[in-house]
C-alpha cells in the first residue's frame with residue numbers, strides 16, 4: 001500500500017509500505033478521503049511548529065474516512081463495505097485524565113500524524129489503515145469527503161462546548177479558514193443569534209457568508225473594522241479566535257461585552273494579551289484543544305442534515321497528486337479544505 005510520508009520540510013514522498021492485519025477489536029479500512037489540515041501543512045512547509053519538529057519520517061494525516069475492508073476478531077458492529085469516519089483521537093483510557101473524563105488530555109495520546117512525542121505517531125494518509133473499531137463511526141448517507149470533515153468539525157463542536165451558553169448569543173469569529181468557518185456552523189447549530197466573521201481575505205469571508213455568517217468584516221480593507229462593535233463596552237458574548245494572530249485577538253477582546261467568553265482555537269504561538277481589558281471586563285479566556293466524544297456527534301449532525309460542510313470542500317485530488325494537493329492546500333487564495341481521494 002501507498003502512504004504519504006513527510007521527511008523534512010517540503011520533502012513529501014509517496015512510499016510503499018507493508019499492510020497490517022487487523023487484530024482483535026480492530027478493522028482494516030480502505031481509505032477513501034483524507035483532508036489536509038493546518039498541522040499537516042506546518043510539517044510540510046516548515047518541518048513542524050513551535051518546538052515540535054520532525055525527527056524521523058512520519059505519515060501525515062488525521063482527517064480520514066474509508067470503507068471497512070476486513071474485520072478483526074470480535075468486531076460485530078461494523079460490516080465489510082461500511083463507510084466510516086475514523087477518529088484520530090486515541091487516548092489510553094487508563095491515565096488520570098482519561099479516568100477523569102478528559103481523554104483529549106490523555107498523557108499517552110496517540111493522535112494520528114503527530115510529531116509531539118518521539119517516536120512520532122504515524123498518521124492515517126495510507127491506502128489501508130488498521131484502526132480500532134471504537135474509532136470508527138458509521139457514516140452512511142454522507143460522501144467520503146463529508147465523513148472526513150468529521151474531524152475538524154469535532155474541533156469546533158468541542159470549542160462550542162467550551163464556550164458554554166450559546167442560545168441567543170452574539171458571536172464573533174476571527175479567522176475564517178476551515179476551523180473558523182466550521183465554528184460558524186457549530187455556533188449556529190448551538191443557537192447563536194448573530195454571527196459576525198472577520199478575516200483579512202475577502203475570499204475567506206465569502207465562505208463565512210456561504211455557511212451562514214450574518215455579517216463579515218474585512219480587516220485588510222478596514223483595520224478598524226471591529227471598532228464599532230467595541231462601543232458601549234462591547235457587543236459580543238463569545239469570541240471564537242481561530243486566526244492565532246494577536247491583532248485579531250486584541251480587536252476581538254475589545255469587541256466583547258463584560259463577562260464575555262474567549263475561546264482560543266488558533267495556534268499562532270505565544271502572544272501578548274490586553275490583560276487590563278480581560279480583568280476590567282471580567283472576560284473568560286478558555287483554550288480549546290482537539291475533542292473526543294464530539295467526533296460521533298459531528299457525524300450525526302452531518303447525517304441529519306443539521307450541519308452542511310459541503311461548501312467548504314474546495315479541492316479533491318487523487319493520491320498520485322498528493323504533492324500538488326499540499327501545494328494547493330498551502331495557498332489560502334485557492335483552497336478552503338483540500339482533500340485527497342485515496343480510492
Ligand SMILES: [Zn+2]
Pocket residue numbers: 037038039062063151152
Ligand atoms: Zn485537523
Ligand SMILES: [Zn+2]
Pocket residue numbers: 091092093094095096097098099103105106107108109
Ligand atoms: Zn489516557
